[in-house]
Amino acid sequence: MSNLIESAKKAAAYRAVDENLPDHAKVIGIGSGSTVVFAAERLGQLSNKDLFVCIPTGFQSRQLIIDNGLHLGTIEQYPKVDIAFDGADEVDPKLNLIKGGGACLFQEKLVAQAAKTFVVVADFRKKSPDYLGVLWRRGVPIEIVPNSYAKVTLDLKELGADTVILRQGGTAKAGPVITDNNNFIIDADFGLIEDPVELHAKIKALVGVVDTGLFTKMTAKAYFGEEDGEVSVWEAK
Numbered sequence: 001m002s003n004l005i006e007s008a009k010k011a012a013a014y015r016a017v018d019e020n021l022p023d024h025a026k027v028i029g030i031g032s033g034s035t036v037v038f039a040a041e042r043l044g045q046l047s048n049k050d051l052f053v054c055i056p057t058g059f060q061s062r063q064l065i066i067d068n069g070l071h072l073g074t075i076e077q078y079p080k081v082d083i084a085f086d087g088a089d090e091v092d093p094k095l096n097l098i099k100g101g102g103a104c105l106f107q108e109k110l111v112a113q114a115a116k117t118f119v120v121v122a123d124f125r126k127k128s129p130d131y132l133g134v135l136w137r138r139g140v141p142i143e144i145v146p147n148s149y150a151k152v153t154l155d156l157k158e159l160g161a162d163t164v165i166l167r168q169g170g171t172a173k174a175g176p177v178i179t180d181n182n183n184f185i186i187d188a189d190f191g192l193i194e195d196p197v198e199l200h201a202k203i204k205a206l207v208g209v210v211d212t213g214l215f216t217k218m219t220a221k222a223y224f225g226e227e228d229g230e231v232s233v234w235e236a237k
């Protein structure tokens with residue numbers, strides 16, 4: 001199973017890069033997670049890789065850029081990005097996403113918003129048949145300023161969350177996960193999400209919330225590596 005999933009991730013990422021990189025792309029965003037690893041790998045194989053810079057979305061992403069021999073830039077230097085590639089935890093048919101399973105959502109959203117074209121790479125397990133919250137059952141990841149966690153927890157319950165969990169480091173760290181921006185992550189389960197735009201707006205309005213893992217109206221295409229080795233593509237309508 002794990003080989004199948006790795007192959008699916010690689011197939012999706014390679015095809016997404018091959019089909020979408022603009023000829024004269026100068027600035028490319030690199031997301032976070034285990035699937036975008038293959039997008040960075042593909043970019044690192046290009047003969048013209050000295051002609052563009054890559055903008056990371058966190059520590060892991062920065063390492064990917066360096067390890068693949070790509071030129072590293074920052075979003076402060078390059079606030080206009082030609083194209084960005086990133087993974088997702090769940091994608092619905094309207095190309096709304098849940099992201100942040102790896103706690104990288106804020107910088108990912110910054111780079112995705114800065115990008116002219118935002119392309120998602122994922123495997124077949126991320127493809128929701130209808131709504132977000134169907135397959136990804138851990139809740140919506142929300143980045144918050146640390147000392148707001150108790151108040152934001154109450155607020156999220158008032159907004160209708162069934163469970164609100166301050167994400168913990170598990171065996172790797174005693175205490176909460178700390179993001180690349182020195183914040184906390186809350187996972188709030190809202191069940192099936194029929195209107196992610198509205199839910200995002202309500203959560204984002206809470207004091208203490210930096211951003212949510214709901215990415216709406218920003219994805220141009222999503223590439224999915226399938227179980228049979230094929231790649232399927234969803235495009236924004």
Ligand SMILES: O=C[C@H](O)[C@H](O)[C@H](O)COP(=O)(O)O
Nearest residue numbers: 033034035087100102103104
């Ligand atoms: O915080 C993590 C990011 O949003 C990832 O892009 C997302 O979790 C998908 O990661 P993966 O490609 O490992 O499934």
